[in-house]
Amino acid sequence: xxxxxxxxxxxxxxxxxxxxxxxxxxxxxxxxxxxxxxxxxxxxxxxxxxxxxxxxxxxxxxxxxxxxxxxxxxxxxxxxxxxxxxxxxxxxxxxxxxxxxxxxxxxxxxxxxxxxxxxxxxxxxxxxxxxxxxxxxxxxxxxxxxxxxxxxxxxxxxxxxxxx
Amino acid sequence: xxxxxxxxxxxxxxxxxxxxxxxxxxxxxxxxxxxxxxxxxxxxxxxxxxxxxxxxxxxxxxxxxxxxxxxxxxxxxxxxxxxxxxxxxxxxxxxxxxxxxxxxxxxxxxxxxxxxxxxxxxxxxxxxxxxxxxxxxxxxxxxxxxxxxxxxxxxxxxxxxxxxxxxxxxxxxxxxxxxxxxxxxxxxxxxxxxxxxxxxxxxxxxxxxxxxxxxxxxxxxxxxxxxxxxxxxxxxxxxxxxxxxxxxxxxxxxxxxxxxxxxxxxxxxxxxxxxxxxxxxxxxxxxxxxxxxxxxxxxxxxxxxxxxxxxxxxxxxxxxxxxxxxxxxxxxxxxxxxxxxxxxxxxxxxxxxxxxxxxxxxxxxxxxxxxxxxxxxxxxxxxxxxxxxxxxxxxxxxxxxxxxxxxxxxxxxxxxxxxxxxxxxxxxxxxxxxxxxxxxxxxxxxxxxxxxxxxxxxxxxxxxxxxxxxxxxxxxxxxxxxxxxxxxxxxxxxxx
Numbered sequence: 001x002x003x004x005x006x007x008x009x010x011x012x013x014x015x016x017x018x019x020x021x022x023x024x025x026x027x028x029x030x031x032x033x034x035x036x037x038x039x040x041x042x043x044x045x046x047x048x049x050x051x052x053x054x055x056x057x058x059x060x061x062x063x064x065x066x067x068x069x070x071x072x073x074x075x076x077x078x079x080x081x082x083x084x085x086x087x088x089x090x091x092x093x094x095x096x097x098x099x100x101x102x103x104x105x106x107x108x109x110x111x112x113x114x115x116x117x118x119x120x121x122x123x124x125x126x127x128x129x130x131x132x133x134x135x136x137x138x139x140x141x142x143x144x145x146x147x148x149x150x151x152x153x154x155x156x157x158x159x160x161x162x163x164x
Numbered sequence: 165x166x167x168x169x170x171x172x173x174x175x176x177x178x179x180x181x182x183x184x185x186x187x188x189x190x191x192x193x194x195x196x197x198x199x200x201x202x203x204x205x206x207x208x209x210x211x212x213x214x215x216x217x218x219x220x221x222x223x224x225x226x227x228x229x230x231x232x233x234x235x236x237x238x239x240x241x242x243x244x245x246x247x248x249x250x251x252x253x254x255x256x257x258x259x260x261x262x263x264x265x266x267x268x269x270x271x272x273x274x275x276x277x278x279x280x281x282x283x284x285x286x287x288x289x290x291x292x293x294x295x296x297x298x299x300x301x302x303x304x305x306x307x308x309x310x311x312x313x314x315x316x317x318x319x320x321x322x323x324x325x326x327x328x329x330x331x332x333x334x335x336x337x338x339x340x341x342x343x344x345x346x347x348x349x350x351x352x353x354x355x356x357x358x359x360x361x362x363x364x365x366x367x368x369x370x371x372x373x374x375x376x377x378x379x380x381x382x383x384x385x386x387x388x389x390x391x392x393x394x395x396x397x398x399x400x401x402x403x404x405x406x407x408x409x410x411x412x413x414x415x416x417x418x419x420x421x422x423x424x425x426x427x428x429x430x431x432x433x434x435x436x437x438x439x440x441x442x443x444x445x446x447x448x449x450x451x452x453x454x455x456x457x458x459x460x461x462x463x464x465x466x467x468x469x470x471x472x473x474x475x476x477x478x479x480x481x482x483x484x485x486x487x488x489x490x491x492x493x494x495x496x497x498x499x500x501x502x503x504x505x506x507x508x509x510x511x512x513x514x515x516x517x518x519x520x521x522x523x524x525x526x527x528x529x530x531x532x533x534x535x536x537x538x539x540x541x542x543x544x545x546x547x548x549x550x551x552x553x554x555x556x557x558x559x560x561x562x563x564x565x566x567x568x569x570x571x572x573x574x575x576x577x578x579x580x581x582x583x584x585x586x587x588x589x590x591x592x593x594x595x596x597x598x599x600x601x602x603x604x605x606x607x608x609x610x611x612x613x614x615x616x617x618x619x620x621x622x623x624x625x626x627x628x629x630x631x632x633x634x635x636x637x638x639x640x641x642x643x644x645x646x647x648x649x650x651x652x653x654x655x656x657x658x659x660x
Contacts, residue, residue, distance in 0.1 A: 012208065012223050048327055049223065053270060053293075057312065058326075105274050105293050113293055117305045138208035 001041030004062040004122070005157060008069040010049050014139040015079070015132035015146045018153075019068040020047040022130070025154035026161075037163050056110035056121070065122035066157055071129030079133040080145035082153050087125040126160065128153055182594055182616060185438060190604035194454070195595035196439045196587075197620050209577040214243055214548060214568045218332040221564065221579070227626060229328050230263035230319065231557035231582070232564075234405070237332030239564040242425065243551025244544045244572075246335030251537035255322065255337050257405040258349065258529040259329070260555070262318040264404060264522035265311065265356050267558045268467075268515050271624050272363060273308045276512040279618055280371045284380070288614070300366070311359045314352045321345060335542040341535055350530040356523035357481070364485055364516050371513075372492065381509040382493060385600045386619060388592055389414040389456040389506045391446055391463035393585065394470030395556045396421070401478040402470050402521060404556040411446065412473045414458050416503040419446070424554035427563055427580070432461075434588070443588040444580065454592045462592065465560035465585035466623055468514040472504035477517065479524035485517045508593055511622040515558075548572045557582035559624050583626045593619040 007023025010016045027045040035043065041063075048058055059065050071083060091108050105113075114121050130153055133143045141147065187193040209220065218236040222229035234256060241248055248256070274293040282295045290298075297305040316326060323329025324339060331338045341349070371377045380386070396410045397403040400418075410421045411430070422430055432447040445451050445461035452460040463469075477483040490502035493510055497503075505514075529535055547570050554563040560582030567576035597619035 010223055012220065013202065049229075050327060053274060053309075053312070054327075057309070057316070109292055109294055113297065113305060114309075116294070116297060117302060117309060119309070136202050138202065138204045 001039070001063045002061065003041060003043045003064040003066065003161065004059055005043065005045040005066045005161075006055070006058065006068070007045070007047045008049070008051075008055075008067060009047075011047070012138055012140060014134040014137050015142045016070055016135050018070050018130045018132060018142050018146050018150065019128075020049075021142065021150050022068045022128070022153045022157065023047055025150055026157050029154065029158055030161075035158075035162055039163055040161060043161060051107055052105045053110045053113070055107050056114045056119075059122055060114065060119050062122045064124040065126075066160060067125070067127045068153060068157060069127065069129055070132040070135070072132060072135070073129075077131045078145065079131050079143060080149035081131040082149055082156060083129040083131070084156065085127040085129055087127075090125075090127060128156060182620075183439075184594070184598050184602070186602070190602075192595055192599045192602050194436075194438055194591070195598055196441060196591040197594060197625060198439075198441075205579070206577045209574050212574055214240060214551075214566055214572045214574050215334060217564070217566060217574075217577075219328070219330055222328045224579075224581075225626060228263075228267065228557050228559070228582070230260065230323070231555055231562050233323070233329045233332050234260055234555045235553050235557075235562045235564040237334075238406070238553030238555065239551040239566050240332070240334035240553070241551070242553060243548045243566055243568060244334040245546040245548075246542055246544050248335050248337075249537070249539065249542075251534045252335070252337050252540050253406065254529050254532055254535050255341060255540065256332070258341075258526060258535065259319065259322040259331070260405050261522040261526035261529065262315040262322070262349075262352075264558065265315045265360075265519065265526065266319070268519040268522065269308060269311050269359075269363070271558070272512065272515055272519070273304075275624065276515070276621060279614075279621070280367075280377055280512070284614060284618060300370075304366070307359060307362070311356065314355060318349055318352055321349075333541060334544050337540045340538045340540045343536055346530060346536050350527065353523060353527035353530045357520070357527055360516065360520035360523045361481065364520060367513060367516055378492075381507050381513075383507075385597055385615070386509045386593070387506050388464075388508060388589060388596070389504075390460070390589060390592075391419060391449070392469040392472035392504060393463050393465040393561055394473035395554070395561065396474050397478060399478070400475040402474045402476075402518070402556075403478070404518075404522070406555070409554065409561060410473045411463060412504065414456070414504065414506070416472070416498070416501060420448075424563060425552040427552065427554070427565075431580070439591075441587045441591075442584065443591070444585055445588060454588060454595065456592075462588045463585070464589040465582065466511050466514075467518050467558070468505060468508070468511040468622075469560075470556060471514045471517065475501050477521050479521050479528065481524055482517055482521035485520060489513050489517060508589075508619070508622050559583050559626055560585040581626065583623070586623050586625065590620050590623050590625060593623075 005023055005026055007020040009019040011020045023045050111121055130149050132146055182197055184192055185194040218233045221232040221236045224232050278291040278296055281299050282291050320326045324331045391411055391413055393411050395403050395407045397407045408421045409424060411419045413419045430447055431444050433442040433444050434451045435442055446463055449461035477486045493505045495502040495505055548568045550567045552565045554561055562582050563580040565578040566574055568574050594616055597616045
């Protein structure tokens with residue numbers, strides 16, 4: 001099994017790049033302590049500031065996909081809250097910052113397109129959305145509550161990678 | 165003043181909303197597309213070494229990082245006063261043409277095309293790339309993906325990374341092209357030419373063969389007579405990578421041609437109380453409001469604008485299609501040059517002609533003996549001061565302006581991004597489309613919303629040149645407010 005972990009976002013736009021920072025944290029931990037589980041298979045971690053068709057193209061060839069992205073839910077959650085979402089959630093609601101692209105289409109539509117065209121796309125998809133606060137100011141560092149969520153989100157991703 | 169809001173827009177990302185302001189009579193008085201403004205980019209950059217800019221600015225936008233990377237690299241050439249060699253210029257341009265092949269392809273098939281392939285009145289849920297594939301076949305979808313895949317491969321090969329390229333250096337490029345790579349790129353470029361011709365044939369079959377669509381393109385509702393801006397080479401032919409900025413007037417005569425470094429002498433920005441957007445205009449013509457004509461400083465910078473601002477295309481097949489477009493849309497040929505096409509929906513056609521040009525130019529460059537020159541780096545010795553670089557981004561002329569201290573540490577940064585050029589024309593297009601359909605007492609219908617969307621979609625506006633906030637499904641929402649700002653009507657629907 002091949003797994004791809006994608007940290008989505010713009011790492012110089014304050015909270016927008018939280019997904020990228022989580023992905024790097026995951027990558028760091030994996031480098032130090034590789035997963036000791038034969039079922040985990042091959043794991044790759046990348047960052048991307050892409051949505052829609054571009055994102056779909058990046059995930060071709062993998063069996064399992066874990067997306068980590070910023071999210072602004074409509075329900076007034078505190079910044080730093082971590083949501084675990086399924087592909088169905090992505091389809092039904094409007095969950096994450098980067099899953100769609102202005103210049104083509106949503107990730108859900110792009111995946112549907114890819115399947116229609118016979119591309120090998122992940123069948124297992126999970127999404128971690130971290131509730132964010134500031135998406136309009138340029139800056140390297142997330143706001144404190146969002147920064148504090150990074151290790152927790154990374155731990156959740158690692159737990160999933162470990163097969164738990 | 166009454167206000168109508170369309171929020172958000174169906175196939176465009178971002179927090180964009182359309183705001184339509186009505187006067188007391190219920191007629192449209194102003195309109196604009198809200199584009200979220202990001203803050204603090206200059207502060208973010210000041211204090212950093214200028215040579216980091218190609219790698220920082222390519223983070224601004226997830227859609228056209230290549231354009232920012234290239235504008236930044238060219239600004240560094242000027243900042244460090246180092247002239248890139250002919251080989252370096254060709255490698256950069258080759259990289260840039262591959263980028264155009266991906267970008268223009270996806271716009272036509274996923275964003276612009278659905279209105280024509282499925283029809284402007286088809287249900288919004290079907291008017292997307294899936295609808296296009298259903299209508300014209302799975303094979304076309306495969307071709308679109310294959311085109312993007314092979315060009316992304318070239319971008320990665322030449323730019324060093326898949327999404328955010330890293331190869332641009334002051335006066336140079338960090339990686340030379342091997343003989344084997346050159347051969348591979350040549351094959352890819354040939355496929356691109358075939359694909360572009362195929363796409364133009366599809367446009368001819370689906371759009372031009374349907375008189376109703378041709379009538380729609382040339383209808384007054386989608387027509388504005390403004391100035392046009394684009395980068396041209398020494399023969400006044402379209403160039404994406406380098407040249408002079410040329411502006412032609414609504415009759416097609418050259419108004420001004422200037423070097424990118426002189427942009428501030430020619431472009432000023434208008435601020436309006438009802439919008440936080442800045443509206444660039446031609447300083448020496450002056451701001452006369454959101455109006456057409458030679459006396460109004462409003463200019464447009466899009467694929468169609470680039471064609472209008474040029475005397476033609478530098479490659480043979482693209483030139484053939486350029487002539488066909490101007491002949492078909494009723495342009496006159498005066499002293500060997502066509503008068504401008506002012507029909508905004510023709511931008512979709514112009515984009516495909518540019519796709520063909522990018523493919524042909526890529527092929528030419530891949531066959532150039534200089535392209536495998538291994539000497540692609542130079543030692544920079546001059547003291548930096550100030551540098552301005554520009555390229556044609558797919559969405560308009562993109563300018564980067566940096567000032568540094570003598571150590572090359574940034575003290576001032578200014579960017580004029582592609583879409584910003586078009587803020588005034590987009591507003592005018594939205595206003596005109598709305599005016600044609602909103603009169604006193606008119607009920608808002610889905611047709612109205614779609615017509616307004618079509619009016620701005622051809623500009624392919626980048627909603628923020630930074631954030632890509634976009635839900636999987638978006639509610640299309642219309643809010644009508646009375647003169648006190650109270651909501652008198654609201655309609656919404658979920659669409660893809």
